[in-house]
Amino acid sequence: MNISPLCPVCNAAPETIIHAVKDCLKAQFFWNSFSPPCSAASFFGTQLMVWLRINCKLMRQCDVYELDWAIIFPIAVWVLWLNKNSIVFGKSSTPKDLKAETLAKAAEMAYLGIAEKHRKSKIRI
Ligand SMILES: [Zn+2]
Structure with a gap:
Protein backbone atom coordinates (compact mmCIF):
# COMPACT_ATOMS: atom_id res chain seq x y z
CA MET A 1 0.00 0.00 0.00
CA ASN A 2 1.18 3.48 -0.78
CA ILE A 3 0.35 5.63 2.25
CA SER A 4 1.74 9.13 2.54
CA PRO A 5 3.53 9.87 5.83
CA LEU A 6 2.54 13.53 5.46
CA CYS A 7 -0.25 15.35 7.25
CA PRO A 8 -3.41 14.96 5.15
CA VAL A 9 -4.53 18.49 6.05
CA CYS A 10 -1.46 20.51 4.99
CA ASN A 11 0.76 17.94 3.22
CA ALA A 12 3.75 19.83 4.59
CA ALA A 13 4.92 17.86 7.65
CA PRO A 14 4.99 14.28 8.94
CA GLU A 15 1.63 13.15 10.32
CA THR A 16 1.95 12.90 14.11
CA ILE A 17 -0.61 13.36 16.84
CA ILE A 18 0.86 16.64 18.03
CA HIS A 19 1.08 17.94 14.48
CA ALA A 20 -2.56 17.06 13.82
CA VAL A 21 -3.97 18.75 16.92
CA LYS A 22 -1.50 21.58 17.60
CA ASP A 23 1.41 22.15 15.25
CA CYS A 24 -0.26 21.97 11.83
CA LEU A 25 -0.57 25.46 10.38
CA LYS A 26 -4.32 24.96 9.97
CA ALA A 27 -4.58 23.79 13.61
CA GLN A 28 -2.62 26.86 14.72
CA PHE A 29 -4.97 29.10 12.75
CA PHE A 30 -7.90 27.32 14.42
CA TRP A 31 -6.42 27.75 17.93
CA ASN A 32 -5.54 31.38 17.35
CA SER A 33 -9.17 32.07 16.42
CA PHE A 34 -10.07 31.23 20.03
CA SER A 35 -7.36 33.36 21.63
CA PRO A 36 -6.38 30.73 24.22
CA PRO A 37 -6.20 32.17 27.77
CA CYS A 38 -2.41 31.83 28.00
CA SER A 39 0.52 33.21 26.04
CA ALA A 40 1.07 31.93 22.51
CA ALA A 41 4.59 30.87 23.50
CA SER A 42 3.35 28.64 26.30
CA PHE A 43 0.35 27.40 24.31
CA PHE A 44 2.33 26.38 21.21
CA GLY A 45 5.65 25.67 22.91
CA THR A 46 4.79 22.69 25.12
CA GLN A 47 4.92 18.96 24.53
CA LEU A 48 1.72 17.04 23.84
CA MET A 49 0.95 15.54 27.27
CA VAL A 50 1.84 18.72 29.16
CA TRP A 51 -0.18 20.77 26.68
CA LEU A 52 -3.22 18.49 27.10
CA ARG A 53 -2.96 18.39 30.90
CA ILE A 54 -2.53 22.15 31.39
CA ASN A 55 -5.32 23.16 29.01
CA CYS A 56 -7.80 20.55 30.26
CA LYS A 57 -7.40 21.97 33.78
CA LEU A 58 -7.44 25.65 32.86
CA MET A 59 -10.73 26.81 34.41
CA ARG A 60 -10.37 30.34 33.11
CA GLN A 61 -13.55 31.56 31.49
CA CYS A 62 -13.24 32.98 27.99
CA ASP A 63 -14.92 36.39 28.03
CA VAL A 64 -16.22 36.07 24.50
CA TYR A 65 -17.79 32.64 24.84
CA GLU A 66 -18.77 32.57 28.54
CA LEU A 67 -17.43 29.02 28.75
CA ASP A 68 -14.46 27.69 30.66
CA TRP A 69 -11.42 26.92 28.56
CA ALA A 70 -11.35 23.49 30.26
CA ILE A 71 -14.63 22.75 28.45
CA ILE A 72 -13.77 24.33 25.09
CA PHE A 73 -10.25 22.91 24.80
CA PRO A 74 -10.86 19.12 24.86
CA ILE A 75 -13.81 19.47 22.52
CA ALA A 76 -11.70 21.57 20.15
CA VAL A 77 -9.03 18.84 20.13
CA TRP A 78 -11.72 16.27 19.37
CA VAL A 79 -13.20 18.38 16.56
CA LEU A 80 -9.73 18.82 14.98
CA VAL A 88 -8.21 10.91 5.53
CA PHE A 89 -11.32 8.83 4.85
CA GLY A 90 -12.61 11.13 2.12
CA LYS A 91 -15.74 12.18 3.98
CA SER A 92 -14.98 15.89 3.98
CA SER A 93 -16.97 17.42 1.15
CA THR A 94 -17.26 21.06 2.13
CA PRO A 95 -15.10 23.10 4.50
CA LYS A 96 -16.67 23.13 7.94
CA ASP A 97 -16.74 25.92 10.46
CA LEU A 98 -14.75 24.03 13.07
CA LYS A 99 -14.87 26.90 15.56
CA ALA A 100 -18.67 27.10 15.43
CA GLU A 101 -18.89 23.32 15.74
CA THR A 102 -16.57 23.38 18.76
CA LEU A 103 -18.47 26.16 20.51
CA ALA A 104 -21.83 24.45 19.91
CA LYS A 105 -20.57 21.18 21.37
CA ALA A 106 -18.88 22.97 24.29
CA ALA A 107 -22.09 24.85 25.09
CA GLU A 108 -23.98 21.55 25.01
CA MET A 109 -21.44 19.97 27.39
CA ALA A 110 -21.58 22.97 29.72
CA TYR A 111 -25.38 22.79 29.75
CA LEU A 112 -25.34 19.06 30.47
CA GLY A 113 -22.89 19.66 33.33
CA ILE A 114 -25.07 22.41 34.77
CA ALA A 115 -28.19 20.29 34.33
CA GLU A 116 -26.47 17.39 36.10
CA LYS A 117 -25.50 19.61 39.05
CA HIS A 118 -29.09 20.87 39.20
CA ARG A 119 -30.47 17.31 39.20
CA LYS A 120 -28.10 16.29 42.00
CA SER A 121 -29.08 19.29 44.10
CA LYS A 122 -32.78 18.43 43.67
CA ILE A 123 -32.16 14.89 44.84
CA ARG A 124 -30.55 16.10 48.05
CA ILE A 125 -33.52 18.33 48.99
ZN1 LIG B 1 -0.54 19.61 8.79
Missing part, protein backbone atom coordinates in the same frame (compact mmCIF):
# COMPACT_ATOMS: atom_id res chain seq x y z
CA TRP A 81 -9.12 15.08 15.21
CA LEU A 82 -12.48 14.23 13.63
CA ASN A 83 -11.87 16.76 10.86
CA LYS A 84 -8.48 15.20 10.08
CA ASN A 85 -10.10 11.75 9.99
CA SER A 86 -12.85 12.94 7.68
CA ILE A 87 -10.17 14.20 5.27
Whole structure:
Protein backbone atom coordinates (compact mmCIF):
# COMPACT_ATOMS: atom_id res chain seq x y z
CA MET A 1 0.00 0.00 0.00
CA ASN A 2 1.18 3.48 -0.78
CA ILE A 3 0.35 5.63 2.25
CA SER A 4 1.74 9.13 2.54
CA PRO A 5 3.53 9.87 5.83
CA LEU A 6 2.54 13.53 5.46
CA CYS A 7 -0.25 15.35 7.25
CA PRO A 8 -3.41 14.96 5.15
CA VAL A 9 -4.53 18.49 6.05
CA CYS A 10 -1.46 20.51 4.99
CA ASN A 11 0.76 17.94 3.22
CA ALA A 12 3.75 19.83 4.59
CA ALA A 13 4.92 17.86 7.65
CA PRO A 14 4.99 14.28 8.94
CA GLU A 15 1.63 13.15 10.32
CA THR A 16 1.95 12.90 14.11
CA ILE A 17 -0.61 13.36 16.84
CA ILE A 18 0.86 16.64 18.03
CA HIS A 19 1.08 17.94 14.48
CA ALA A 20 -2.56 17.06 13.82
CA VAL A 21 -3.97 18.75 16.92
CA LYS A 22 -1.50 21.58 17.60
CA ASP A 23 1.41 22.15 15.25
CA CYS A 24 -0.26 21.97 11.83
CA LEU A 25 -0.57 25.46 10.38
CA LYS A 26 -4.32 24.96 9.97
CA ALA A 27 -4.58 23.79 13.61
CA GLN A 28 -2.62 26.86 14.72
CA PHE A 29 -4.97 29.10 12.75
CA PHE A 30 -7.90 27.32 14.42
CA TRP A 31 -6.42 27.75 17.93
CA ASN A 32 -5.54 31.38 17.35
CA SER A 33 -9.17 32.07 16.42
CA PHE A 34 -10.07 31.23 20.03
CA SER A 35 -7.36 33.36 21.63
CA PRO A 36 -6.38 30.73 24.22
CA PRO A 37 -6.20 32.17 27.77
CA CYS A 38 -2.41 31.83 28.00
CA SER A 39 0.52 33.21 26.04
CA ALA A 40 1.07 31.93 22.51
CA ALA A 41 4.59 30.87 23.50
CA SER A 42 3.35 28.64 26.30
CA PHE A 43 0.35 27.40 24.31
CA PHE A 44 2.33 26.38 21.21
CA GLY A 45 5.65 25.67 22.91
CA THR A 46 4.79 22.69 25.12
CA GLN A 47 4.92 18.96 24.53
CA LEU A 48 1.72 17.04 23.84
CA MET A 49 0.95 15.54 27.27
CA VAL A 50 1.84 18.72 29.16
CA TRP A 51 -0.18 20.77 26.68
CA LEU A 52 -3.22 18.49 27.10
CA ARG A 53 -2.96 18.39 30.90
CA ILE A 54 -2.53 22.15 31.39
CA ASN A 55 -5.32 23.16 29.01
CA CYS A 56 -7.80 20.55 30.26
CA LYS A 57 -7.40 21.97 33.78
CA LEU A 58 -7.44 25.65 32.86
CA MET A 59 -10.73 26.81 34.41
CA ARG A 60 -10.37 30.34 33.11
CA GLN A 61 -13.55 31.56 31.49
CA CYS A 62 -13.24 32.98 27.99
CA ASP A 63 -14.92 36.39 28.03
CA VAL A 64 -16.22 36.07 24.50
CA TYR A 65 -17.79 32.64 24.84
CA GLU A 66 -18.77 32.57 28.54
CA LEU A 67 -17.43 29.02 28.75
CA ASP A 68 -14.46 27.69 30.66
CA TRP A 69 -11.42 26.92 28.56
CA ALA A 70 -11.35 23.49 30.26
CA ILE A 71 -14.63 22.75 28.45
CA ILE A 72 -13.77 24.33 25.09
CA PHE A 73 -10.25 22.91 24.80
CA PRO A 74 -10.86 19.12 24.86
CA ILE A 75 -13.81 19.47 22.52
CA ALA A 76 -11.70 21.57 20.15
CA VAL A 77 -9.03 18.84 20.13
CA TRP A 78 -11.72 16.27 19.37
CA VAL A 79 -13.20 18.38 16.56
CA LEU A 80 -9.73 18.82 14.98
CA TRP A 81 -9.12 15.08 15.21
CA LEU A 82 -12.48 14.23 13.63
CA ASN A 83 -11.87 16.76 10.86
CA LYS A 84 -8.48 15.20 10.08
CA ASN A 85 -10.10 11.75 9.99
CA SER A 86 -12.85 12.94 7.68
CA ILE A 87 -10.17 14.20 5.27
CA VAL A 88 -8.21 10.91 5.53
CA PHE A 89 -11.32 8.83 4.85
CA GLY A 90 -12.61 11.13 2.12
CA LYS A 91 -15.74 12.18 3.98
CA SER A 92 -14.98 15.89 3.98
CA SER A 93 -16.97 17.42 1.15
CA THR A 94 -17.26 21.06 2.13
CA PRO A 95 -15.10 23.10 4.50
CA LYS A 96 -16.67 23.13 7.94
CA ASP A 97 -16.74 25.92 10.46
CA LEU A 98 -14.75 24.03 13.07
CA LYS A 99 -14.87 26.90 15.56
CA ALA A 100 -18.67 27.10 15.43
CA GLU A 101 -18.89 23.32 15.74
CA THR A 102 -16.57 23.38 18.76
CA LEU A 103 -18.47 26.16 20.51
CA ALA A 104 -21.83 24.45 19.91
CA LYS A 105 -20.57 21.18 21.37
CA ALA A 106 -18.88 22.97 24.29
CA ALA A 107 -22.09 24.85 25.09
CA GLU A 108 -23.98 21.55 25.01
CA MET A 109 -21.44 19.97 27.39
CA ALA A 110 -21.58 22.97 29.72
CA TYR A 111 -25.38 22.79 29.75
CA LEU A 112 -25.34 19.06 30.47
CA GLY A 113 -22.89 19.66 33.33
CA ILE A 114 -25.07 22.41 34.77
CA ALA A 115 -28.19 20.29 34.33
CA GLU A 116 -26.47 17.39 36.10
CA LYS A 117 -25.50 19.61 39.05
CA HIS A 118 -29.09 20.87 39.20
CA ARG A 119 -30.47 17.31 39.20
CA LYS A 120 -28.10 16.29 42.00
CA SER A 121 -29.08 19.29 44.10
CA LYS A 122 -32.78 18.43 43.67
CA ILE A 123 -32.16 14.89 44.84
CA ARG A 124 -30.55 16.10 48.05
CA ILE A 125 -33.52 18.33 48.99
ZN1 LIG B 1 -0.54 19.61 8.79
